[in-house]
Amino acid sequence: MVSLDTIRKDPRWRDPNLREVISMLSHPMDPVKSNAAAYLQHLCYENDTVKQDVRQLRGIPVLVGLLDHPKAEVHRKACGALRNISFGRDNFNKVAIKNSDGIPALLRLLRRTDDVEVRELVTGTLWNLSSHEPLKMIVINHGLQTLTDEIIIPHSGLRGDPNDPARPGAPEWNTVFKNTSGCLRNVSSDGADARQRLRECDALVDALLPALYSAVAKRDINNKSVENCVCILRNLSYHVHKEVPGAEKFHIQAANHSAKPGGHHKKKDESERFGGITSKGKRHGVGEKSGGVDLSRRSLPMKGLELLYQPEVVRLYLSLLKLSQNHNTLEAAAGALQNLSAGHWAWSNYIRATVRKEKGLPVLVELLHSDADKVVRAIAIALRNLAIDHKNKDLIGSYAMRDLVSNLPCGQQRPAKNLEGDTVVAVLNTILEIVSENLENARFLIQGQGVQKLVSINRTSQSVRETKAASHILQMVWAYKDLRHMLCKAGWNKTHFKPAVSSLPKKQRNAKQGNDDITLPLMEKNQGFLNFSHLCVVWRVWIIILCLCVELLHKNTIFRRIKVVLKEVFAFARRVSMFFMLCVCVLCVEF
CATH class of the missing domain: 1.25.10.10 (Leucine-rich Repeat Variant)
Known part of the structure; x- marks a missing residue:
C-alpha cells in the first residue's frame, strides 16, 4: 500500500x-x-x-x-x-x-x-x-461591536446564568476571551478617539466590570484575561473628566479640593486615623452631596461609560491591589485610581474621598515597597492625585512620607530596588504635592530624613528632571520659616536649599503629559542667581558718579579746590558703592 x-x-x-x-x-x-x-x-x-x-x-x-x-x-x-x-x-x-x-x-x-x-x-x-499602531483604529472601525457581541458579552457572564437568568453568570477565562480582551486592550491605548469609541460601545463596560467583580469574589484574578480587562478599564478611565460627554457640567473650582492657602493647617483631629475611622467608629467620608453630585438621588441605574467613574469601582480596584500577585494587574488597578482621581470635577472629588472611606490609602502605601518599578510609579502618581483632597494629604503626609523617602536614591546611588528615573521623579512630585501648603507634612519630611536625600539629589544627580524636582521641594521646605530653626539645628543652612543652577536647563521644555494630569510649578526665569539686569543697575550708578565728577571739576577751575572736591566725590562714591554691593549680596542669596 x-x-x-x-x-x-x-x-x-x-x-x-x-x-x-x-x-x-x-x-x-x-x-x-x-x-x-x-x-x-x-x-x-x-x-x-x-x-x-x-x-x-x-x-x-x-x-x-x-x-x-x-x-x-x-x-x-x-x-x-x-x-x-x-x-x-x-x-x-x-x-x-x-x-x-x-x-x-x-x-x-x-x-x-x-x-x-x-x-x-x-x-x-x-x-x-492590533499591536501595530496604524491598524488599531481599523480594528475598532471594523470589529469593535462584533468582538463585544460575539466574545466579550457571552463569556463575561453578563447575560446571566443559563439555569437562573436573574443571577449573573460566571466569566469564562478561555483562550477566545483572552485573545479578544488582549486585542481590545491594545486598541484602547490608541488615543482619545479610540477611547471614546470603546466607552460608547454598547455593553462593553457593562460586561467587563461584572466579570472582574466575579473574578475577585472567586479569588481568580492572577490570569491574563483579568489583566487585560483591568488594563482596558484603566485606559478608558484616562482623561475621563475631560472626554466624556457633558463632563463640563461636573467641573468645580480647584480651590475646593486643594489644601487651604497659607501653608499652615491646624493640627488634624487626633481621632482621625489612616484608615479613615474615628475613635467613635464613624468614618471620615463625604456627605451625600459632593461637588454638585447628589448620589442619594441616583434613581436610574448607571450603565455604559458612566460605570467607569462611579465611586463603587473604587472597592473593585482596591480588592485587586490587595489580592493580585500580577504586577501588570497591580499597575493597571493603581493606574485606574490614578486616572479617576485626576482633575477637578465632582466625580474625581468623590473618588478621592471614597478611597479614604474604604481604607484604601494604607493599601496603596504598602505597595510602595513593591519590587516592580512600574507598580511603585503608578502608586506614587495615584497618591499624588489623591493628595489633592486635603484630608488625604494630611493622612499621606503623616503615614506615608517615610515610605516615599525610602524610594529616593542618595545622589548617584540608587536604592536597592534600582528604580528608573521616571519612577524617582514620580516619587519626588508626590512629595512636592504633599508638602505644598502643608507645614506639618514638611515637618514629617524633615523627620523622615528626606532633606538629606533631596540635597544629595539636588547636588549630584545626573538627571535634570530629578534635580529640578528635588530643588522645588527644598525651596518649598525652606520657605516655611517656622521650620528653619529645626533645619539649622539638624545642621542645614540656606545654601543646602539653593537650586543647582548648573544642572538646570536653560529653557523650560514641555514635559510629556502623564495620566496624573497635574503639572509642577515652574521656576522663576532668573531665580536664584544674579542676572544681567542687576549688573546694569550697578553700571548706571557708576556712570552717574563719573559724570558728577567731571561736572564738578569743570565748574571748580581753581586748582587748590580740586583736592577738596575729589575727596568729597570719592567719599560719596565709596558710600554708594558699599550700598550697592550690599544690595547685590542680598540679591545673590535670595531664592
Whole structure:
C-alpha cells in the first residue's frame, strides 16, 4: 500500500519549495489547499525569514481569500497560517494582511462560525494585528461591536446564568476571551478617539466590570484575561473628566479640593486615623452631596461609560491591589485610581474621598515597597492625585512620607530596588504635592530624613528632571520659616536649599503629559542667581558718579579746590558703592 512514508523514501522525492507551496493554495482540490496552508503555518512558526518570503511571494492575499472558503478545514488552516505570519515585530506582514482586506475577512469568519478552534485562531490573529499602531483604529472601525457581541458579552457572564437568568453568570477565562480582551486592550491605548469609541460601545463596560467583580469574589484574578480587562478599564478611565460627554457640567473650582492657602493647617483631629475611622467608629467620608453630585438621588441605574467613574469601582480596584500577585494587574488597578482621581470635577472629588472611606490609602502605601518599578510609579502618581483632597494629604503626609523617602536614591546611588528615573521623579512630585501648603507634612519630611536625600539629589544627580524636582521641594521646605530653626539645628543652612543652577536647563521644555494630569510649578526665569539686569543697575550708578565728577571739576577751575572736591566725590562714591554691593549680596542669596 502506498503511503507518504514510502513516497518519501523514493529518491525522486523532494520537499516542495515555498513558491510551490503558495501555488498549491490555489489548487482546485480542497485537501491540497488545506494541506498547503497547514504546511505554511508550520514553516512560519517563529521564522521571520519564511514570513518575509511568504509576503514577497504574494502568499498573504491568497491566504486571506481562503478565509471565506466554505470548508472548515480550509479556512481553519488558512487562519492558522495568518496567525503565525502576523506574530512578531515585523509590522510589514501585519500591513500586508490589512492591505489584503484581512481584517474584515477575519471578522466575517468570526461571525459565521461556532468552531472553538477557529475562533481562537481568528481572535489570536486580530490580537497580533492590533499591536501595530496604524491598524488599531481599523480594528475598532471594523470589529469593535462584533468582538463585544460575539466574545466579550457571552463569556463575561453578563447575560446571566443559563439555569437562573436573574443571577449573573460566571466569566469564562478561555483562550477566545483572552485573545479578544488582549486585542481590545491594545486598541484602547490608541488615543482619545479610540477611547471614546470603546466607552460608547454598547455593553462593553457593562460586561467587563461584572466579570472582574466575579473574578475577585472567586479569588481568580492572577490570569491574563483579568489583566487585560483591568488594563482596558484603566485606559478608558484616562482623561475621563475631560472626554466624556457633558463632563463640563461636573467641573468645580480647584480651590475646593486643594489644601487651604497659607501653608499652615491646624493640627488634624487626633481621632482621625489612616484608615479613615474615628475613635467613635464613624468614618471620615463625604456627605451625600459632593461637588454638585447628589448620589442619594441616583434613581436610574448607571450603565455604559458612566460605570467607569462611579465611586463603587473604587472597592473593585482596591480588592485587586490587595489580592493580585500580577504586577501588570497591580499597575493597571493603581493606574485606574490614578486616572479617576485626576482633575477637578465632582466625580474625581468623590473618588478621592471614597478611597479614604474604604481604607484604601494604607493599601496603596504598602505597595510602595513593591519590587516592580512600574507598580511603585503608578502608586506614587495615584497618591499624588489623591493628595489633592486635603484630608488625604494630611493622612499621606503623616503615614506615608517615610515610605516615599525610602524610594529616593542618595545622589548617584540608587536604592536597592534600582528604580528608573521616571519612577524617582514620580516619587519626588508626590512629595512636592504633599508638602505644598502643608507645614506639618514638611515637618514629617524633615523627620523622615528626606532633606538629606533631596540635597544629595539636588547636588549630584545626573538627571535634570530629578534635580529640578528635588530643588522645588527644598525651596518649598525652606520657605516655611517656622521650620528653619529645626533645619539649622539638624545642621542645614540656606545654601543646602539653593537650586543647582548648573544642572538646570536653560529653557523650560514641555514635559510629556502623564495620566496624573497635574503639572509642577515652574521656576522663576532668573531665580536664584544674579542676572544681567542687576549688573546694569550697578553700571548706571557708576556712570552717574563719573559724570558728577567731571561736572564738578569743570565748574571748580581753581586748582587748590580740586583736592577738596575729589575727596568729597570719592567719599560719596565709596558710600554708594558699599550700598550697592550690599544690595547685590542680598540679591545673590535670595531664592
